[in-house]
Amino acid sequence: MILDRRRFMQLAGVGTAAAVGLQVPTLGASLAAAEVNPGDTFSLGVASGDPLPNGVVLWTRLAPDPLALDGHGGMAEEPVKVRWEVSKDESFRHAVRRGVELADPESGHAVHAEVSGLAPGRDYYYRFIANGETSPVGRTRTAPPRGAKLDKLTFAFASCQSWAGGRYAAYRAMAEEDLDLVVHLGDYVYERSDTTTLTDFRLLHALYKTSPDLRAAHAAFPFVVVFDDHDVDNDWAGDVSQDNEPVESFLARRAAAFRAYYEHLPLRRAQLPVGPDMRIHRRVTYGRLVEFNVLDTRQYRDDQVGKGFPSGPRDPRTLDPARTLTGDAQEGWLLDGLQSSKSRWNVIAQQTMMAQLDYDPGPAQSINSDQWDGYVPARDRILAALGKGGPANPVVLSGDWHSSFVNDLKRDFVDPASETVATEFVGTSISSGCGWRGAVEAALSANPHIRFFNGTYRGYVRCNVTPDSWRSDYRVVSSAADPTGPAATLTAWRVLNGRPGAQPVDGLTVTGVQVPVLEAGRPGAVTVSLTNQTRKNVDVEVRVIVPSRWAATGAKVSLAPGESTSVQAPVTPPGPQPSTADLDVRVLAAGTEVFGPPLTQQAVAVPASDSAVVSLDAGAATGPVQPGFTLLSPADTWSAEKGYGWVGSPLPGSRDRSGPDDLRRDFTLGRGPATTLRLAVPAGPHRAWLLTGDASFDAANTIVRIDGQVVAQSGPIPAGDFVWIEVPLDGGTDGQPVDLQLTGDQGDGYWRLVALSMTQ
Ligand SMILES: [Fe+2]
Numbered sequence: 001m002i003l004d005r006r007r008f009m010q011l012a013g014v015g016t017a018a019a020v021g022l023q024v025p026t027l028g029a030s031l032a033a034a035e036v037n038p039g040d041t042f043s044l045g046v047a048s049g050d051p052l053p054n055g056v057v058l059w060t061r062l063a064p065d066p067l068a069l070d071g072h073g074g075m076a077e078e079p080v081k082v083r084w085e086v087s088k089d090e091s092f093r094h095a096v097r098r099g100v101e102l103a104d105p106e107s108g109h110a111v112h113a114e115v116s117g118l119a120p121g122r123d124y125y126y127r128f129i130a131n132g133e134t135s136p137v138g139r140t141r142t143a144p145p146r147g148a149k150l151d152k153l154t155f156a157f158a159s160c161q162s163w164a165g166g167r168y169a170a171y172r173a174m175a176e177e178d179l180d181l182v183v184h185l186g187d188y189v190y191e192r193s194d195t196t197t198l199t200d201f202r203l204l205h206a207l208y209k210t211s212p213d214l215r216a217a218h219a220a221f222p223f224v225v226v227f228d229d230h231d232v233d234n235d236w237a238g239d240v241s242q243d244n245e246p247v248e249s250f251l252a253r254r255a256a257a258f259r260a261y262y263e264h265l266p267l268r269r270a271q272l273p274v275g276p277d278m279r280i281h282r283r284v285t286y287g288r289l290v291e292f293n294v295l296d297t298r299q300y301r302d303d304q305v306g307k308g309f310p311s312g313p314r315d316p317r318t319l320d321p322a323r324t325l326t327g328d329a330q331e332g333w334l335l336d337g338l339q340s341s342k343s344r345w346n347v348i349a350q351q352t353m354m355a356q357l358d359y360d361p362g363p364a365q366s367i368n369s370d371q372w373d374g375y376v377p378a379r380d381r382i383l384a385a386l387g388k389g390g391p392a393n394p395v396v397l398s399g400d401w402h403s404s405f406v407n408d409l410k411r412d413f414v415d416p417a418s419e420t421v422a423t424e425f426v427g428t429s430i431s432s433g434c435g436w437r438g439a440v441e442a443a444l445s446a447n448p449h450i451r452f453f454n455g456t457y458r459g460y461v462r463c464n465v466t467p468d469s470w471r472s473d474y475r476v477v478s479s480a481a482d483p484t485g486p487a488a489t490l491t492a493w494r495v496l497n498g499r500p501g502a503q504p505v506d507g508l509t510v511t512g513v514q515v516p517v518l519e520a521g522r523p524g525a526v527t528v529s530l531t532n533q534t535r536k537n538v539d540v541e542v543r544v545i546v547p548s549r550w551a552a553t554g555a556k557v558s559l560a561p562g563e564s565t566s567v568q569a570p571v572t573p574p575g576p577q578p579s580t581a582d583l584d585v586r587v588l589a590a591g592t593e594v595f596g597p598p599l600t601q602q603a604v605a606v607p608a609s610d611s612a613v614v615s616l617d618a619g620a621a622t623g624p625v626q627p628g629f630t631l632l633s634p635a636d637t638w639s640a641e642k643g644y645g646w647v648g649s650p651l652p653g654s655r656d657r658s659g660p661d662d663l664r665r666d667f668t669l670g671r672g673p674a675t676t677l678r679l680a681v682p683a684g685p686h687r688a689w690l691l692t693g694d695a696s697f698d699a700a701n702t703i704v705r706i707d708g709q710v711v712a713q714s715g716p717i718p719a720g721d722f723v724w725i726e727v728p729l730d731g732g733t734d735g736q737p738v739d740l741q742l743t744g745d746q747g748d749g750y751w752r753l754v755a756l757s758m759t760q
Contacts, residue, residue, distance in 0.1 A: 039064050039065075040064060040133070041062050041063070041064050041130055041131045041133045041135075042060060042062070042128065042133065042135035042136060043063050043064065043066045043209075043210075044060065044061050044063050044066055044073075044206060044209040044215070044264070045060070045135075045136060045209060045214075045215030045218055045219060046058070046059065046060045046126070046127070046128065046135050046136055046137075046138040046215075046218065046219055047059040047060070047138065047218035047219070047223060047265065047266040048126065048138055048140035048218075048221075048222040048223070048266050049222050049223045049224060049225065049265065049266025049267060049268075050222070050224055050266065050267065050268050050282075050284060051140070051141065051142050051143040051181065051222045051284070052116075052142065052143055053120035053121070053142060053143045053144060053145050053146055054116050054117060054118055054119075054120065054142065055114065055115045055116035055117065055118050055142065056115055056118070056124075056140050056142060056222055056266075057112055057113065057114045057115070057266050057267065057268045058084055058086075058111075058112070058113040058115055058126050058128075058138070058140075058266065059110070059111065059112055059113075059265065059266035059267075060082070060110075060111050060128045060135055061073065061103075061108060061109055061110040061111065061263060061264060062075055062080060062082070062103050062109040062111070062130055062131070063075065063108075063109065063206060064131075066206040066207075066209065066210065067203060067206055067207065067210075069199075069203075070199065071108065071198065071199030071200075071202040071203055072105065072108070072109075073108060073109060073202075073206065075105065075109045076105075077105045078105065079102050079103060079104040079105065080102070080103045080109060080130055080131065081100055081101075081102060081103075081130070082100065082101050082102070082103050082111050082128050082129070082130040083098065083099070083100050083128065083129040083130070084098065084099055084100075084101065084111070084113045084115075084126060084127070084128050084129075085097070085098050085126065085127055085128075085129070086098070086115055086118065086124050086125070086126045087124065087125045087126070088122075088123075088124065088125070089125065090125050090137060090139075092125065092127065092137075096117075096118065096124070097115055097117055097118065099113060099115070101113050103130070107259075107263055108202055108260075108263045110262075110263040110264070111128065112266070112267065112268070112269065114268055114269065118142050119142065120142050120143060120144050120145040120148070121141075121142060121143065121144040121145065121148070121150075122141065122142055123139060123140070123141050124139070124140050124141070124142070125137050125138065125139055125140075126138050126139075126140060136215075136219060137219070138218070138219040138220075139219065139220055139221070140221070140222045141180050141181070141221070141222060143284070143285065143286055143287075144286055144287040144289075145287065146285070146287070147287065147288055147342075148287035148288065149287065149288055149289075149467075150286055150287035150288065150289040150290075151289075151466060151467065152289075152464070152465070152466050153180055153181075153286050153289055153290050153463075153464075153465045154177075154178065154179055154180055154462070154463070154464050154465070155179055155180050155181040155182065155183060155462075155463055155465075156174055156177065156179050156181075156182050156183070156221075156460050156461060156462045156463070156475075157182070157183040157184070157185060157349065157397050157399075157425075157427050157460065157461050157463070158170070158174070158182065158183075158184055158185070158399075158427060158430050158460040158461075159184060159185040159186055159187055159228065159351075159399025159400065159427060159429060159430070160186075160187040160228075160230075160399055160400065160402055160429035160430060160431070160432040161187065161188060161189075161208065161214070161429070161430035161431050161432065162187070162190045162230075162429070162431050162432035162433070163189075163190065163207065163208060163431075164190070164696055164697075165429065165430075165431030165432045165433055165458070165480050165481075165696065166431050166458075166479065166480035166481025166482070166696055166719060166720070167208075167211045167213065167214070167431060167480070167481070167483070168211045168213040168214050168430060168431060168480070168483065169213070169458070169477040169479060169480055169481070169482055169483045169484075169485050169487070170430045170431065170458055170459045170460050170475075170476075170477050170480065170487070171211070171213040171214050171216065171217040171430065172213040172216065172483045173459070173460075173475060173477060173486070173487030174217050174220075174460055174475075174487075175213065175216040175217045175219075175220045177462060177475075179220075179221045179462070180221070180222075180286070181221060181222055181223075181224060181284075181286075182217065182221045182222070182223045182224070183223070183224045183225075183292065183294075183349050183397065184223055184224070184225040184226070185226060185228065185349060185350065185351055185397065185398065185399030185400070185427070186225075186226055186227045186228025186229070186230075186231060186351050186399055186400065187228045187229070187230040187231060187399065187400065187429075187432065188205075188208070188225065188227065188231055188261070188265070189201075189204045189205055189207075189208050189230065189231055190204075190230040190432070191204065191230055191231070191232065191233055191234070191257070193243075195257075196252075196253050196256065197256055198256040198259055198260060200256070201256050201257050201259070201260030201261075202260045202263065202264075204260070205260050205261070205263070205264035206264075209264065213483055218266075222266070223265070223266055224284050224292065224294060224349075225265050225266070225267065226280050226281075226294050226295070226296060226349070226350075226351070227257075227258075227261055227280065227296070227298065228297075228298065228351040228352075228399065228400055229298055229351075229370075229400075231257060231261055232253065232254050232257040232258070232298070233250070233253065233254075233257075235304060235370050236250070236254070236298060237298065237301045237302065237303040237304055238298075238299065238300060238301055238302065238303065239251055239254075239276075240303045241253070251275075251276040252276070254276045255273065255275050255276040258273035258276065258277075258278040259273055261273075261278075262278070267280075270282070277299075278299070280294070280296045280299075281293075281294055281295050281296045281326075281330050281333065281334075282294050283337060285343065288342055288343055288344060289343065289344050289345060289465060289466075289467065290343055290344070290345045290346075290347060290465055291337075291341050291343035291345070291346055291347065292347045292349050293334055293337055293338065293346070293347060293348050293349065294349045294350070295326060295330065295334065295348060295349065295350035295351070296326070296330065297325050297326060297350050297351045297352055298351070299327070300324065300326060300327025300329070300330055301324060301325045301326070301327070301375070302323040302324055302325075302375070304369045304370050304374055305317040305318060305323075305369055305374065306318065306369045306374070307369070308367065308368045308369030308370050308374060309368065309370070310359065310368055310435075310436035310439050310440075311357075311359035311360075311366040311367055311368050311439065312366060312367070312368075312369065313364065313365070313366055314365040314366070314367050314373075315369060315374075318367070318369055318373065318374045318375065318376055319376050319377065320377070321377035321378075323375055323377070323378065324375065324378050325352075325372060325374075325375040325378045325379075326378065331378070331381065331382070334348070334382070335381075335382070335385050338385055338386070338390060338391040338394070339385070339390070339391065341391045341392075343391070343392065344392055344393060344467050344497065345392070345393045345395060345465055345470060346391040346392060346393060346394045346395070347394075347395050347396075347397060348382075348394065348395070348396045348397070349397045350396070350397070350398060351398065351399055351400045352370060352371035352372060352398060352399075352400045352401070353368075353371045353372065353373075353398050353400065353401050353405065353407075353424070353426055354371075354372045354379060354382075354396050354398060354407075354409060354424050355372075355405070355407035355408075355409055355410075355413070355424050355426075355447075355449060355450065356373055356410075356413035356447065356449070357371070357373060357440070357443065357447055357450070358413075358443060358446045358447055359439055359440075359442075359443045359446075360443070360446065361442060361443055361445055361446045362446075366443075371400070371401070383409060383410075383411060383421050383422070384411070386409070386421040386422045387411055387419055387421040388419070390421070392497075392498075393470070393495070393497060393498070393500070394421065394422035394423075394500070395422060395423050395424075395425065395470060395495065396409060396422055396423070396424040396425070397424075397425055397426075397427070397461075398424060398425070398426040398427070399426070399427055399429075401426060401434075401436075402428060402429040402432045402433065402434040402455070403426070403428050403429075403434045403436075403437060403440065403453065403454065403455040404426065404427065404428040404452065404453065404454040404455075404457070404459075404461075404474050404476075404490065404491070405424070405425075405426035405450055405452065405453050406423070406424075406425060406426075406450075406451045406452040406472070406491075406493045406502045407423070407424040407425075407426065407449055407450050407451065407502075408420040408423065408424075408449040408451060408500075408501045408502065409421055409422040409423065409424050409449070409500075410449050413447075413449060416448050416449065420449075420500045420501040421500055422500055423470075423493075423495045423500060423501060423502045425461055425463075425472045425493070425502075427459075427460060427461040427474075428454070428455075428457060428458055428459050428460075428461075428474070428476065429458055429480075430458060430459070430460065430480070431458055431480040431481075432458075433657075433658050433659065434455040434456075435658050436455070437455030437456065440453055440455060441453070441455070451493070451502055451504075452491055452493065452502075452504070454474070454476075454490060454491070454511050454512070456511070456512045457474075457476035457477070457478075457490055457597055458476065458477055458480040459474065459475045459476035459477055459487060459490070460475055461473065461474055461475065462475050467497060468496065468497050469494055469495065469496050469497060470494065470495040471492060471493070471494045471505065472492065472493050472494075472502075473489045473491075473492045474489065474490040474491050474492070475487045475488070475489060475490070476488065476489075476490040476597045477597070477598065478597055478598040478599065478600060478601065479719075479720045481695075481696055481697070481719035481720050482718070482719065482720055485598050485600075486598045487598070488595055488596055488597045488598055489595045489596075490509060490510070490511070490596065490597055491504070491505075491507075491509045491511075491531075491533070492504070492505035492507060493505060504533035505533070506533060506534045506535070507533050507534065507594065507595060508530060508531070508532055508533070508534070508538055508540065508559070508587070508589045508594045508595075508596070509530065509531040509533055509596065510528060510529070510530055510587050510594070510596030510597060510599070511529040511530065511531055511564070512527070512528070512529035513526065513527070513528050513529075513585050513597070513599050513601055514526070514527040514529075515583060515601045515602070515603045516661060517604055517605075517606060517626060517661055517662075517663045517664075518571065518573050518603055518604065518605040518606070519573075519575075519605060519606055519607075519608055519609060520573050520574065520575035520576050520577055520578055520579065520605045520606065520607055520608045520611075521572070521573065521574065521575015521576050521608050522572065522573075522575070522608065523570055523571075523572045524570070524571055524572065524573070525568040525569060525570050525571060526542075526544055526568070526569045526571055526583060526585060526601075526603075527566050527567070527568055527569075528542050528555075528566065528567045528569060528585060528587060529564070529565075529566045529567075530557070530559060530564065530565055530566070530567060530587070531559075531562075531563070531564040532559035532560065532561060532562060532563050532564075533562070534561060535561050536561060537558055537559065537560055537561065538558070538559050538589050538590065539556065539557075539558050539589065539590055540556065540557050540558070540559060540567070540587060540588065540589050540594075541554055541555070541556050541587075541588045541589075541591075542554055542555045542556075542557075542567050542569045542585065542586070542587055542588075543569075543585070543586040543588070544569045544571055544583050544584070544585055544586075545583070545584035545585075545586065546571060546581060546583055547581045547582070549574040549579075550571065550572065550573055550574060550581055550583075551571065551572040552569065552570065552571045552572070552583075553569070553570050554569060555567045555568060555569040555570070569585070571583065571603070573603070573605035574605075575605075575608050576607060576608040576611045576759070577607065577689075577759075578604075578605055578606050578607045578689050578691075578724045578757065579605050579724065580602055580603065580604050580605070580721075580722055580723065580724065581602070581603050581605075582600055582601070582602055582603075583600070583601055583602075583603050584599065584600050585599035585600070585601065586599065587599070602720070602721055602722065604663065604664065604691065604722055606626075606628075606629075606663070606691075606755070606757060607689055607757045607759050609628055611759045611760065612757045612758065612759050613682060613686065613758040613759065613760070614630070614643060614644060614679075614756075614757070614758050615628060615629045615630065615755070615756075615757045615758075616629060616630055616631070616632035616644060616755060616756045616757070617629035617630070617631055617632065617662070617663055617754075617755050618632040618633075618654075618666075618667050618668040618753045618754055618755060618756065619631070619632075619633065619654050619656065619665070619666030619667055619668065619754075620633060620634075620654040620655075620656050620666050621633035621634070621635050621654075623654070623656050623662075623665070623666040624662040624665070624666075625662060626661070626662045626663035626755070627662075629663070629755065632644065632668065632753075632756065633654065633668070634646070634651050634652045634653060634654050634668055637651075638678045638737075640680065640737075643679065643680035644677070644678065644679050644680065645677070645678060646675065646676065646677055646678075647676040647677070647678045647739060648676055650670060650672070650673060650675055651670075651675065652668040652669055652670040652675050652742075652753070653668065653669055653670060654666060654667065654668050654669070655667060655669060655694075657694065657695035657696045659695060660695060663691075663754065663755055664691075664693070664695055664722060664754060665695060666754075667692075667694070667752050667753060667754040668752070668753045669744075669750045669751060669752045669753070670742065670743075670744070670750065670751055671744060671748075671749045671750045671751070672749075673743075674705065674741040674742060674743045675741070675742045675743075675751070676739050676740065676741050676742070677739070677740045677742060677753070677756075678737050678738070678739050678740075679729065679737065679738055679740065679756075679758060680735065680736075680737050681729045681730065681731035681732075681735060681736060681737070681738045681758070682731050682735045683731045683732060683733055683734055683735045684731050684760070685728065685729070685730060685731070685760075686728075686729040686730075686731055686758055686759065686760055687726055687727065687728055687729060687758070687759050687760070688726075688727040688729055688740065688756055688757070688758050689724050689725070689726055689727075689756065689757045689758075689759065690702070690704065690712070690724065690725045690727065690740075690753060690755075690756050691722055691723070691724055691753075691754040691755040691756070692714045692717065692722065692723055692725060692751070692752045692753060692754055693714075693717045693720075693721050693722030693723055693752065693754060694717070694719060694720075694752055695719070695720055696719055696720075697719050697748070698716065698717070698718055698719050698747055698748075699714070699716065699717040699718075699719075699747065699750070699752050700716060700744040700745060700746050700747030700748050700749055700750050700751070700752075701713055701714055701715050701716050701744060701745050701746045701747070702714045702725065702742065702744055702751040702752055702753070703742070703743045703744065703745065703751065704725065704727050704740050704741070704742060705740075705741040705743070706727070706738060706739065706740065706741070707739075708741070711727050711728065712725040712726060712727045713725065716746050716747050722754060727740065729758070
């Protein structure tokens with residue numbers, strides 16, 4: 001079993017290969033511990049989707065061993081009859097519909113039951129029965145009657161759930177909402193360059209479904225899903241892969257990816273892929289209140305032109321009217337549908353950002369050519385159709401860019417005075433990181449139609465729609481990896497019927513809390529970023545609650561209407577020894593706690609710099625280094641001159657989680673036989689302080705031995721937390737080298753070294 005899991009890690013390592021590397025080892029441990037029950041036929045959960053007034057599609061996939069390496073989920077090569085039941089009540093005393101579907105091995109024993117004959121606008125419960133087992137109970141809700149005058153629709157939209165980014169605080173929070181529907185805009189899974197076959201993609205989907213929080217969200221609400229690039233290949237376009245592999249081989253990969261996507265999601269038979277083709281653009285209608293036009297902006301697009309990540313100079317070909325993002329047929333379908341719609345709100349639910357985002361604050365233009373900016377005439381054709389005389393109240397929903405935006409969509413983005421034709425809400429990611437946050441922040445002044453931006457927080461957007469107004473609440477979590485943390489509203493925006501363009505809902509928004517690496521015994525500060533979205537002056541108080549021996553003084557500031565500012569709240573860690581502490585940041589407006597993200601953050605204090613003999617920031621050779629520290633990369637073998645370095649073999653590896661700061665983001669690690677780090681210890685007793693932990697994953701127990709004797713260990717550490725471990729060192733009478741032997745146990749078995757400081 002253990003060998004199997006290791007092999008599986010290789011298959012299913014996640015994220016872009018270059019950025020993240022092999023990380024799934026952690027998964028083996030956490031899976032074995034709790035996330036799925038071995039032998040449970042319904043280990044991947046249940047789901048429903050694409051509501052109609054008279055029915056929904058119900059989904060499950062039989063997989064008693066979901067990560068079995070052959071991709072068969074532990075099922076034999078034979079079809080299985082699966083019964084399903086739909087009831088008005090959770091106890092199934094009043095089952096209103098029953099049926100049987102055949103789960104066959106060719107489709108991975110996936111089940112898609114299209115149920116009809118239900119009443120409109122109602123909650124129903126459903127379950128499956130197979131192999132003598134009954135599935136968990138799911139809840140779903142049908143759409144209201146066609147043409148009905150609906151007074152309210154509440155739904156959420158989400159995207160981008162990289163496994164490596166931390167699972168899945170946002171889904172746990174979402175599952176607690178009361179929603180009619182969830183719209184998922186893609187990047188449901190993240191492929192790797194070696195995810196190529198149907199088996200590979202099945203294992204990837206099964207891996208993601210081992211998250212109980214993802215399963216809970218599916219079991220709570222019907223989903224309308226559409227893929228984006230990572231569901232197949234980063235930045236793919238039509239039949240062109242990112243790396244321009246031969247078309248035939250890419251189409252085979254696309255076919256495998258589509259099939260696994262279909263097998264794991266509640267899609268109707270109309271979306272069943274045929275080879276490398278899958279018709280996924282479609283409409284979902286809620287009475288006369290909301291119509292969703294769900295777009296596919298990958299399968300029919302022309303290939304990207306020019307350098308585009310995160311931005312590059314505009315290539316003139318991006319202005320070529322012959323190039324398309326949607327394909328001509330889908331564009332015609334969209335424009336026809338918008339023109340004939342009778343809905344009060346007309347939604348275009350799609351992937352990449354539609355608003356222009358010029359990354360160059362100067363006169364030149366720098367764009368991301370993967371987004372609508374790379375297909376300007378195609379965008380202009382749609383925006384023209386949305387303008388005067390077009391459908392009522394167009395709203396665009398977007399994902400892909402792992403950050404929150406509220407945008408006014410302009411007829412001419414270069415002219416701020418031009419007509420605002422629609423509002424675009426770009427939802428942040430469920431878990432995927434936003435390495436380009438700084439690039440966007442630096443560009444905001446050149447993009448006045450961007451009314452709000454935040455790249456710090458992960459989450460989803462909750463939308464409350466009535467005939468008179470649309471309200472989007474950006475629901476965020478403090479850590480994607482901490483499923484126990486609460487969610488809060490980062491910011492809320494409203495669109496009024498007949499008035500395109502978003503208006504902030506009154507409130508004080510906390511857009512960021514940053515706790516820098518602190519120094520023991522020295523004053524530092526927590527930075528809290530605030531925006532006053534009210535029409536009044538607001539007096540704000542920031543309080544930092546610290547543990548004993550830490551000191552903190554609050555800060556006060558007064559914000560004018562519309563003003564954004566950053567407040568520094570002083571904190572001083574105890575000295576001179578290093579420490580960590582959870583800081584609880586409270587923001588009060590006129591004495592009352594305001595809405596904002598959950599604000600508990602861990603602070604790390606490094607040893608006072610004047611007490612440190614040497615301070616090493618462990619990590620990749622190319623990674624950023626904490627000021628005052630010296631890089632310790634896997635390539636730093638022992639040198640008496642430097643006074644530190646790795647000895648013998650194995651040498652360590654490194655990982656980079658791209659946050660939260662230069663010290664904590666990257667680290668060295670190893671597994672199996674001990675890795676030896678040699679330190680030149682000056683005469684007399686000294687101490688080594690080793691910082692261990694992992695921003696994204698649960699960390700195993702890191703153990704330090706000297707001469708084979710355990711001298712310190714960290715114990716397992718939850719994702720996002722860091723711990724200092726103290727190692728006594730003896731420099732003898734003249735100073736001498738001391739070898740620290742590093743091993744890991746429990747969890748994924750990796751020792752991790754984030755930083756090391758030697759003090760007297
Ligand atoms: Fe993404």
